[in-house]
Amino acid sequence: MKFETIPLEDKQHALAQLREVKGLFASRGWFAGTSGNLSIRVGDYSPDRFDFAITASGKDKSLSTPEDFLFVDQEGKPSEATRLKPSAETLIHCEIYRLTGCGAIFHTHTVYNNIVSELFWERKSIPVDGVELIKAFNIWEEEAHIDIPIVSNFAHIPSIVPEVTERLNPAIPGIMLRKHGIYAWGANAFEAKRHLEAFEFLFEYVYKWELLKRRS
Ligand SMILES: CSCCC(=O)C(=O)COP(=O)(O)O
Numbered sequence: 001m002k003f004e005t006i007p008l009e010d011k012q013h014a015l016a017q018l019r020e021v022k023g024l025f026a027s028r029g030w031f032a033g034t035s036g037n038l039s040i041r042v043g044d045y046s047p048d049r050f051d052f053a054i055t056a057s058g059k060d061k062s063l064s065t066p067e068d069f070l071f072v073d074q075e076g077k078p079s080e081a082t083r084l085k086p087s088a089e090t091l092i093h094c095e096i097y098r099l100t101g102c103g104a105i106f107h108t109h110t111v112y113n114n115i116v117s118e119l120f121w122e123r124k125s126i127p128v129d130g131v132e133l134i135k136a137f138n139i140w141e142e143e144a145h146i147d148i149p150i151v152s153n154f155a156h157i158p159s160i161v162p163e164v165t166e167r168l169n170p171a172i173p174g175i176m177l178r179k180h181g182i183y184a185w186g187a188n189a190f191e192a193k194r195h196l197e198a199f200e201f202l203f204e205y206v207y208k209w210e211l212l213k214r215r216s
């Protein structure tokens, strides 16, 4: 089997983008208590062979250090010598890349995403009705309705993966882990960021709208 070498410029570009997104999300308070992780794919792709840069595990993501990221392969194993440990949730990134072929995946824990994941846990998806920002997902129909899938959260990350495989909807660029957080992806970092921001907006909207409805 012949693997293409990933051009060095691609790797540096991916790291520069990760650094920028990490700093921005940290400034919004989206990495509380070392939570969250980010990745960007580099080089050639086939569902059974790809590489990506990902945040190292357990770091304070509001800080910028020379040891924030490493490169891993499609199995989540470091693809170059490093003493860094990849995110504990790397296998979820691997599965999303395998299923979608996307270019970047961003994961955040927020109070709104955690609350709505529990509010709608019994129906296993978060419904959103006719909100303009649904268009951020390239869904342009009038008064569109979407359902954002929610999967179980387990401390043992490999146990989460089969539900991601089963529930991921290619039309919706995100999947929620119950009382944990959202994974959003896109063709590249720009799109993944737009999707994550739209999800977070919609979760706040859904939460506040539910409160208003329940009050009246
Ligand atoms: C401290 S939050 C628990 C782990 C988690 O959910 C997360 O997103 C961060 O884990 P990582 O290994 O990527 O730092």
Ligand SMILES: [Zn+2]
Pocket (backbone or CB within 6 Å): 035, 036, 037, 089, 107, 109, 180, 181
């Ligand atoms: Zn997490």
